[in-house]
Amino acid sequence: MAASFHDSIGAKVPDVLILGGGVIGLACAHYLLSAGRSVHLLERGWVGAATSHGNCGTITPSHAAPLAAPGAIGKALKWMLTPDAPFYVKPRVDPALAAWLLRFAGRCNRRDWRESGHAKAAILHASRGLIETLVREHGLDCEFSATGLHDVYRDGRAFESACAELPLLAEFGIATRMLDANELALDEPALLPGMAGAVHFPADAHLRPDRYCAELARLVRAAGGVIEENVGMRGFQIQRGRIHGVDTDLGPRTGRDMVLALGSWSPAMMKPLGIRVPIQPGKGYSISYERPALAPRRPIVLRERSVCVTTWDSGFRLGSTMEFSGYDDSLNRRRLDALERGAREYLREPVGPAKREEWFGWRPMTHDDVPIIGRAPGHANLWLATGHGMLGISMSAATGHLLADMLCQRETIVDPAPYSLDRF
16 A cells, blocks of 8 residues: 655645546546555535436447547537537637637548547447446446447438448447347337337446446445545645645645546636646536336437437436537526427337436536546646546546556556647
């Protein structure tokens, strides 16, 4: 175990102070504790209660293909004319968002698409195995299931186009199987008649994300980690040119090393250090219900409407959409209603018998759709684990493992180079 040390008043200082108690911060805490480091984690609200809470809980190596793809700009421009479309940019003057969108547009070519795709695939495939190992070895009660996922199409031409792209996905190690209309109807009775077909991704899985976070927090506490909730973080403390800790509304908190896992709030925390973190908050929505009598047997993505549907024993969730509206904290009724309208085009029972929750969260989006994991430039003891976009759950375990590998100076589970902030 790493040697402990003490601050100026004799109090024991943890080896690692983690800022952020979402799924990424919790995963980092678990793997650092497993490596013998002492850990103190700070969370501004409750662990797992922000972006990690209300997503659809899919674990998707199938989503290695980056959002910045050839043709994405034309589709986005068309969608911008429709406020309830899957992608929406709220009209406003925002130089940082404009710069982000320009950089995103610059990567909508086949070369950059492949580069980002290989980086995403490496961490997604590694994380898929690690998450299942965590669930099995530690008995995590999070409704994990390895049933795969269907991309379902109503439009025949869209389905044919998707099938033609499958060799490109194979470059990222993504296994697929095509189901024609008849095969899909037999496989998934929850769908309405008339679907064109589906692409099945057998390596995908799913879990209940709030329970996964709660179980990771349980592991962290059981291993001796300290978790403080409802702690407002104001900025870093710097002594003799080295980051010593953070100021909080409960007083200073210190650590030998610090890990920033604040998701969409990362840029604001890093700005006073003169470090630009090119993340924009991409607002996503979900609606949770009691489980309907005829629910899908596995997660499905309703492709033409970009709606994800996940079923657990304990419930049923519709989610998705991408809205760039800054840190607007209102629930957009039009976009929530679009989830239900989309589901009605595909499902026999598009909603559950009772609505349990309407939710939104800000996804930390990088313009190359690749997370930021590694040491912060110019600061030997500050590490970043952020920018996971729509795939925080999917990438969580490998991110925590990789961060622990780098901080502990051991062989890394994947090549860390593609995730460095220096790439920007």
